[in-house]
Amino acid sequence: MPPPLAALAETRRARLAERWTPDQQQRWEAAWASYSQPAQLDHMLACSPFVADLLQRDPEPMLALLASGELQRSLAIGEAEQQLAGILQHGDAELLPELRRFRARHMLRIVWRDFCRLAPTLETTRDTSLLAEASIRCALSHCEAELAPRFGRPLGRHSGEVQELVVLAMGKLGARELNVSSDIDLIFTYPEAGETDGDKSISNEQYFTKLGQALIRALDAVTAEGFVFRVDMRLRPYGDSGGLVHNFSALEDYYQEQGRDWERYALIKARAVTGCADRVAELERMLRPFVYRRYVDFGVIDSLRGMKQMISSEVRRRGLESDVKLGHGGIREVEFIAQCFQLIRGGRDLGLQQRELLPVLAECAELGCLPQSAVDELRAAYLFLRDSEHAIQGYRDQQSQALPTEPGHQAAMARVMGFADWPGYLERIDAHRQRVAAHFRDLIAEPGESQEEETDDLPLWGEDLSAESLQALGYRDPQESVAPLLALRDSKRVLALQVQGRERLEEFMPQLLRACAEAEDPDLALARVLPLVTAVLRRSAYLALLLENPAALDELVMLCAASPWIAQLMAEHPVLLDELLDRASLYTAPDKALLQDELRQQVARLPLDDLEAQMEALRYFKASHTLRVAASELTGRLPLMKVSDKLTWLAEVILEQVLAVAWHNLTAKYGEPSREGGGSGFAVFGYGKLGGIELSYSSDLDLVFIYDSGARGVTAGPRSIDNSVFYTRLGQRMIHILETRMSLGQLYEVDMRLRPSGDSGMLVASTAGFAGYQRDSAWTWEHQALVRARLVAGDESVGEAVYGVREEILRRDRDAVDLAREVVQMRRRMREHLLPSAAAAKGEFHLKQGVGGIVDIEFMVQYAVLAWSRRVPALTQWSDNIRILETLGREGLFEQGECEALTEAYLAYRSAAHQLALQQQADIVPAVDYGEHRAAVTGKWEQLFASCEGDAAGQG
Incomplete structure (x- = not known):
């Protein structure tokens, strides 16, 4: 330890002896004698006046920590809350003093473990968050117990059920990433309007307002023993001018009608820390569509760009360069990078719908949003900056993120961060911040200027749009091309657009006309892209996507010009525009193993029993990969045999997942069929082009379903049914999943006419029934069809049995x-x-x-x-x-x-x-x-x- 810090530690150790009673001194020496790392005491006394002051005032919390061993281990989730609840159960316990004493003891433990590097960064943030959650829940329970005798229970007007206050933790608390001297951002809500049932009845809103105010006082009020957590309620609807609490319905109305993009940004980390599981799930379902759009949301980029500019302006205006959170290259910029991708892509890429920052960054690398090298740099910088933040705040328990200017604090901070001196620390943090700032600068940069300077003055939209302008761009039939443009410009759909949508269209159309002018046949390219523009007029985020990504616009024009089939696909499913953002991916059609892996990742976070979500995910998966195959074929990257292989593998991978979803759905109701051996006992055979590995873009699937189970078998669930009925319903469910029309259309048309006895036969055949039919009743053309039969999904043991029948039939002795x-x-x-x-x-x-x-x-x-x-x-x-x-x-x-x-x-x-x-x-x-x-x-x-x-x- 440097001499100045060693001298400071010695002085503070002497003060401890002066303040303590002989009994306390004796017990301290006994406790410390058995502690495994005695040098930590001088380290803490020198590096944290906050810890030194706590020990001077009262050694009892530290003695308790030493006796319990809590100083040397992590606390389990719920352990702190259990301790606090036990303290507050005593009849003479006073809420405010007990909360503050409890907070002091645990902050002593958290700062000690952090400064001595007994705890990694994320344990410090987690434990501080758990302390806040325990304080909120226990204080709320105590406040409710005081209000109930006065006003009764708050009841729902329609349900009649008892209502409860749901406390939404925002920001770092929501993600369990709280720093050691942070305020907490909260929003209060409750499920249903109504009144209390006491003698002095009041509305639920009045009741929960009183409860919320009592909770804030319990946590935020500064007393002789300090405070628990500073509470910030400004993120609630309407901010300081709005009500303190809102019911679910009012909250939903606000976000649907008035919610702004910065509120979406804030709600990414929102997490309910009180309330029963059903009500919390209801609230999350309500908020998710506001936070995460169902499509890739490039419409939010303008708002994010504005937020980014405000961040940069605030740094300059307030002189925050030395601030490890708010300064350039600071914590806020790392968070902003991650949350930008969450807002833009989180609606479709469910792995981004997480609150914790580091898992989101890892997902960004997995999805290709950021290079792995960038994520590695951001992760390392984030952890270093958070450690620095704790070293600043744990010094005096003050909410500051500014690098210290006082030499003593600098020396203490350098030691806590593991550096010999302050210049060495500054060199390291500057390197981290420069890397973060560079990634922040590169994020959502301003769109490039027009590359066609010589045509910038041409009227390419609006009142002055004319055939002459198109002719100047190189259109071959400008009169023919201008007509649909004028019709679109003057259409009711365009005139009815809101201001933002109209502005985006006015910005987009000149870029589109210039992009089409680069095509071999500009008029044909424009004619094929215009239906897409018409389709997305009311969803102008798609136009924003193309404006933000000129290369994607070029790819769109090229592909549509090359193929009306692709043009129609894009117009019907504009969500596929996202596929144009990654050229390498667009022109790379994966093999079967990669397809399986990608689909597994896409559906991994979807419950198997959420049938609609599974069906939507499968349809996007099919549409996007079909687009990739078509794009690769058009550009000569895939020969014919590979095209058919890719399309066939795609169908097989989808059938495997369809079977898994249908199986889960049926077994949840009826249990699994009883049969000897393992496996599902169900096989899907492909015939025709699917069986022959020759699928094309619009091929239907010729399928035959076959099962193998005991003749009298039944399912094992409480709603038991015959195995044959189960397998029939399994086949029906698969066809339903494949053929139902949704926003992304069907997966495939299914043709079952090649099954035994065709349309008049059973939908699902047993192995014995299939064998008997092929041996005794099948026509020659059905044996011809059997040549192309191939197992494409399901139980391989059933497949082997069917292959045995196929072999027997094909090898018959024939004239x-x-x-x-x-x-x-x-x-x-x-x-x-x-x-x-x-x-x-x-x-x-x-x-x-x-x-x-x-x-x-x-x-x-x-x-x-x-x-x-x-x-x-x-x-x-x-x-x-x-x-x-x-x-x-x-x-x-x-x-x-x-x-x-x-x-x-x-x-x-x-x-x-x-x-x-x-x-x-x-x-x-x-x-x-x-x-x-x-x-x-x-x-x-x-x-x-x-x-x-x-x-x-x-x-x-």
């Missing part, structure tokens, strides 16, 4: 001629029903149903599997056409050249179909463009089926 005849007849019927009759006459080729098209290849592959699997079992291994064709070539069943030609044709057809889907066009192309591929397909078809064709094929 090749009879099989060929049935395949050709089915193909003929399909073409008659599904092929547009005029296509061939116009020189057009239907990619799927036309002669030499996709279905012809599929039928030849299916024929080959059914005809030859008995002697070549490898043909049953795969469900996709490409790998079956590879097997046919490898086994010598088709010529290698034929397999390669069929594969090339198949891939060319599907690639064209994908591109046509993105252009919202039918699967019809000029026949001349695909003559070589068609010839290869028809040549092989004739080779296989010439003997049974007759006058078979129609034209296509």
Whole structure:
């Protein structure tokens, strides 16, 4: 210890001896003799006059702490409150003195543990917060006991239930991040208006106002023994000019009608510290939509930018550069960075809906809002600054965050912070603050100036908008393009906009027109983006998103210009604009493992029994990843085979979660089905494009549900039902989740016609029923469909049983001629029903149903599997056409050249179909463009089926 501090410690130790009685001195020496770290006493006497004064006045609290061992351990949550409640239970206990003595004892403990580094930073903030919570709850209970005999119980006007005061802790107390000499920000509320039931009846508002005032006095009043916590009520509705308490309904009305963005910011950390769990949950449900918008809320950025400017201005105006909280690079700037992302993204990214700062910063890194390196710097700076704040405040128990100027305090603070001298400490804190300030500066910077200076003077919106302006930008058909712009400008929807929405539109439209002018076809790009603008007029936060992120606007224009399908997707679901913010993510479609991991993270914080929330999350997940696949395909980053893989994996991951949600929902009601072995006993098989790993953007899902359980089994829950009924309802629930239309549309259309007996059969088949049907009743076309059957979700043991049946059926000994005849007849019927009759006459080729098209290849592959699997079992291994064709070539069943030609044709057809889907066009192309591929397909078809064709094929 430096000599000045050592001398100070010696002087203060002498004062202790002067003030104490001989008995106290004797007990002190005995207690201290057994303490494991005696040097801590001199350290504390030198570094905290607050602790020295407490010990001089009364050694008893410290003796009690030493005797109980509380000085050397953390307190459990609730332990301090239990102690205080026990003290106040004594009949002669006076509330105000006892509260203050209790606070003094625990602040002695908290500061001691902090200054001696017995407690990490977050324990200090937690214990101070728990002390405040204990003081609030115990004081409130005491005040209620005094009011009840005078006025009776407050009852709800409609419910008749007893009402209670719910104390909302705001700011650092709400997050349990209180500093050692902090005030506490509170809001008082209660559930329901009404009156008390006593002889002297008063309204609930009057009652709770009196109760709130009594609570504030108990905590805030300064007496001879000090205070407990300074109470600040200015964050309540209407501030100092508003009522002290509001019921839930009044609170909700205020925030819905008059709530401002800074109040949303403040409520992020709000936490009820009194009230029963049901009422607290009701209040949280009420406040959450105000704090967290359901979409990514870039509309709040202007307000946040204003708050940021006010922070910077306040530092300059008040000369707060030496303030570790309010100065540049201080605690407030770290908090602001985290809470900005919470307001902007917290409505969708539920991991941001947390009160504690450090977990929010970690989530920002996880979500890509901030680089991990930035989060590491902010975390380290935050902890160092909070320790510094405690070193300042624990010196004299004063609410200050200013770095000390007095040499003695500087020396004490440097020692507490672990530095040899004050300059060494200053060097470290300046480095931390510079890093924080840099991140703060980079946050929500002002939007860039227009990059098209030469067109800045063009009238691109408003009364002077004209075709000439568009022509000057490079539009090819300005007269055609200006018409919808003028219609939009003069529409009732625009005229009815509120001031903020109109201002955003006026700022956005010139930027949009300039962005579209950079497209290859500006008029087409504008025509495709305008429906999105119309769709979001009343939700102008989306326009703010694009204004704040010019690169996202450029991506939007490029993608919409390239694909009307994407343009329609964005117009119908503007929430997907958020996907344009991260270009790397937009053009990276994850593999299945990453998809599973991402979906797991997105739904992890959603209760499985919150069906609506699960369904919304799944729909966003599907829409966003479908957009990523489409964007990647349009820009050439994904070849066809990968596109189908990605879309198929996406469907599988979604089906797994849909099954998990449906299973949880059903078992919560009925219990699990009783069956031997583990697993759910339920399997989802994909047929068609899903089974063949060939999904496209608008594919429906061909599904078959199969279960395996005892014939007489029942579920194990109190509302027991037959297993077969349970599994049927499980399938129905899955279809409900998949097909229900919500704000983000459906997940998928589901086709169940390939199940045993089709539409007339049971929705869910047992393994025995499935096997019996396939063996005894299935048509040849159903065995063809079985070629593409594949387990996509559910119990693998059930899947293995079904695969066994599939293997058995596909490897049957069949008469090749009879099989060929049935395949050709089915193909003929399909073409008659599904092929547009005029296509061939116009020189057009239907990619799927036309002669030499996709279905012809599929039928030849299916024929080959059914005809030859008995002697070549490898043909049953795969469900996709490409790998079956590879097997046919490898086994010598088709010529290698034929397999390669069929594969090339198949891939060319599907690639064209994908591109046509993105252009919202039918699967019809000029026949001349695909003559070589068609010839290869028809040549092989004739080779296989010439003997049974007759006058078979129609034209296509």
